[in-house]
Amino acid sequence: xxxxxxxxAGPMTSIQDRGRSGYRRFGVPPxxxxxxxxxxxxxxxxxxxxxxxxxxxxxxxxxxxxxERPFVIAVTGAAAARIDGFELGGWCVAGVxxxxxxxxNVRHGxxxxxxxxxxxxxxxxxxxxxxxxxxxxxxxxxRTGDVVPLxxxxxxxxxxVIEPPPDHVPITTARIVVGPQQRFFxxxxxxxxSSGTFNASARFDRMGMVLGSPALRPVRVDMPxxxxxxxxxxxxxxxxxxxxxxxxxxxxxYPRIAVVVEPDIDRVAQLAVGSPIRFVAVDAAEAIxxxxxxxxxxxxxxxxxxxxRRAKPSLLTANLIGGVVDxxxxx
Amino acid sequence: MSAPVFRAAGAGALLADFGGAIDDAVFARVxxxxxxxxxxxxxxxxxTVPAYTSLLIVFDPLVTDHVAIEAHAAPLAATLHAHLADAxxxxxxxxxxxxxxxxxxxAAERLGVSPEALITSHLSGEYRVxxxxxxxxxxxLGGVPEAIALPRKPAAVRGYPVGSVMIAGPQCLITTLPMPxxxxxxxxxxxxxxxxxxxxxxxxxxxxxxxxxxxxxEAL
Numbered sequence: 001x002x003x004x005x006x007x008x009a010g011p012m013t014s015i016q017d018r019g020r021s022g023y024r025r026f027g028v029p030p031x032x033x034x035x036x037x038x039x040x041x042x043x044x045x046x047x048x049x050x051x052x053x054x055x056x057x058x059x060x061x062x063x064x065x066x067x068e069r070p071f072v073i074a075v076t077g078a079a080a081a082r083i084d085g086f087e088l089g090g091w092c093v094a095g096v097x098x099x100x101x102x103x104x105n106v107r108h109g110x111x112x113x114x115x116x117x118x119x120x121x122x123x124x125x126x127x128x129x130x131x132x133x134x135x136x137x138x139x140x141x142x143r144t145g146d147v148v149p150l151x152x153x154x155x156x157x158x159x160x161v162i163e164p165p166p167d168h169v170p171i172t173t174a175r176i177v178v179g180p181q182q183r184f185f186x187x188x189x190x191x192x193x194s195s196g197t198f199n200a201s202a203r204f205d206r207m208g209m210v211l212g213s214p215a216l217r218p219v220r221v222d223m224p225x226x227x228x229x230x231x232x233x234x235x236x237x238x239x240x241x242x243x244x245x246x247x248x249x250x251x252x253x254y255p256r257i258a259v260v261v262e263p264d265i266d267r268v269a270q271l272a273v274g275s276p277i278r279f280v281a282v283d284a285a286e287a288i289x290x291x292x293x294x295x296x297x298x299x300x301x302x303x304x305x306x307x308x309r310r311a312k313p314s315l316l317t318a319n320l321i322g323g324v325v326d327x328x329x330x331x
Numbered sequence: 332m333s334a335p336v337f338r339a340a341g342a343g344a345l346l347a348d349f350g351g352a353i354d355d356a357v358f359a360r361v362x363x364x365x366x367x368x369x370x371x372x373x374x375x376x377x378x379t380v381p382a383y384t385s386l387l388i389v390f391d392p393l394v395t396d397h398v399a400i401e402a403h404a405a406p407l408a409a410t411l412h413a414h415l416a417d418a419x420x421x422x423x424x425x426x427x428x429x430x431x432x433x434x435x436x437x438a439a440e441r442l443g444v445s446p447e448a449l450i451t452s453h454l455s456g457e458y459r460v461x462x463x464x465x466x467x468x469x470x471x472l473g474g475v476p477e478a479i480a481l482p483r484k485p486a487a488v489r490g491y492p493v494g495s496v497m498i499a500g501p502q503c504l505i506t507t508l509p510m511p512x513x514x515x516x517x518x519x520x521x522x523x524x525x526x527x528x529x530x531x532x533x534x535x536x537x538x539x540x541x542x543x544x545x546x547x548x549e550a551l
Contacts (some may be wrong), residue, residue, distance in 0.1 A: 021377050021378055022377070023467075023533075024387075024389065025378065025379065025537060026467065026468060026532075027466055027468055027469050027470075028467045037543040092461040121525070125527060126532065134508075135466055135467050137467060137527065177339050177340075179339060179350070210534065223418075224353050225382055225383060225462065226382075226384070227340075227386075227462075229340045229341050229343070229344050229387070230341075230387070231341050232340070233342070250380060250463065251380070251382050251464030252465075256340070259339075259340050259344075261341065261390065262341065262342040262343060283339075284339035284342075285397075285398075287342040287392075288392050288397070290342070291342040291392045292392065295393055325481040
């Protein structure tokens with residue numbers, strides 16, 4: 001067992017696994033990573049199982065001090081890494097020498113992931129190590145000064161670039177299914193939703209993201225609390241839209257005008273502040289078809305990432321090469 | 332009584348909306364469909380989420396779809412025997428004394444009653460667990476007597492311990508986390524609605540009934 005010392009952690013850093021289900025009826029949302037694809041890619045790139053954990057981070061970054069053993073990390077999502085000052089960028093697998101300082105920052109998006117070849121030891125709650133951030137249940141938040149235990153470290157992976165997802169550009173048009181609380185909106189609000197350009201805002205956390213203007217006023221706000229889902233576009237009394245994400249409240253009294261179709265949810269949540277986003281309606285059957293096609297494409301992509309894993313040259317080879325270089329140097 | 336309207340909630344969920352207002356008759360049908368789906372789960376069902384007037388049916392869109400789920404749920408909803416009479420009843424001890432009841436005096440003053448009258452009224456209520464929300468383990472209990480229904484505070488206040496018993500409007504809630512709240516904290520219970528170590532981590536099922544019983548500070 002070795003450890004990672006957290007030299008500095010931004011305010012939204014936590015341990016996540018793929019999430020939990022079965023407890024929404026008790027007020028427990030799915031949690032898990034806000035960007036599920038980037039998270040899954042980080043795990044696949046280091047040979048971890050899809051049920052394993054990774055560190056999620058956002059603005060404010062993360063600085064790690066490696067312990068006495070070298071190890072290997074994968075960095076994905078909006079994160080980019082620097083190891084002992086050497087710039088690596090994002091979507092990569094990199095070796096971390098013993099005692100090194102790893103600095104990870106989020107750029108061009110909101111959420112980044114760091115997976116470790118081996119295991120990040122973390123607490124489980126209700127069958128998952130995902131952190132429900134507000135309640136601090138599950139694997140837990142990561143704070144400056146924390147010591148994160150690592151187990152089963154495997155440092156034989158070669159440094160590599162990770163293939164980004166097929167549509168690795170900021171999303172500009174997200175597909176939505178209208179409803180389920182459409183009855184709270186008039187034709188004008190529906191027209192604004194389908195024709196307006198909204199903007200990602202800096203007001204986001206693991207529960208959701210507020211989207212900038214135009215306002216969509218509900219015709220009334222007397223809704224009895226109804227269950228909510230991830231991806232819902234929830235409208236408050238001022239007409240402000242929020243996209244609900246991983247740690248969303250499971251029920252609530254604000255109407256949801258529409259729900260973003262599964263593969264587009266996390267891409268909207270990754271939009272950098274000010275990025276424009278428009279919405280186009282599809283029906284429920286189209287939403288299913290889109291979701292299935294995206295899941296199949298993601299599976300193929302994750303399989304390619306796993307297949308691209310390479311061991312770094314063995315010590316023996318490295319020594320031989322070293323020997324040759326040394327021999328040449330003596331000429 | 333009319334059948335629920337089924338509405339898509341994105342790619343992976345269907346909302347069965349029973350319409351109407353917040354009352355026991357509508358809610359009994361929500362609970363009945365919840366139980367029926369649990370007893371005879373359609374393929375691809377992940378979970379169900381009951382609320383006052385609606386039930387969310389969450390499913391795996393890679394396995395099933397809205398049409399199949401509605402085809403399964405609609406006949407169940409049409410033949411529901413809605414009854415809440417067999418719901419479990421929980422006795423919840425509450426201490427209304429001193430530091431356990433930080434808002435009791437102000438709430439009583441706003442209501443124009445004595446603190447003792449507020450306590451008596453709160454104890455007289457027949458409460459029902461309608462749903463969970465807000466945060467893990469936050470169970471919304473309906474049934475606060477009208478005489479002590481107070482609008483929530485204008486701003487949320489921090490620093491209330493877990494187990495705080497609080498009221499706002501017709502609702503009562505027992506906190507499971509030290510979260511800020513705009514509700515009026517009128518007592519505290521040693522009981523934990525959310526016990527992270529327990530085999531059954533959540534004390535109440537939606538539909539259950541709750542009775543409050545007065546205890547002294549030594550019970551906390």
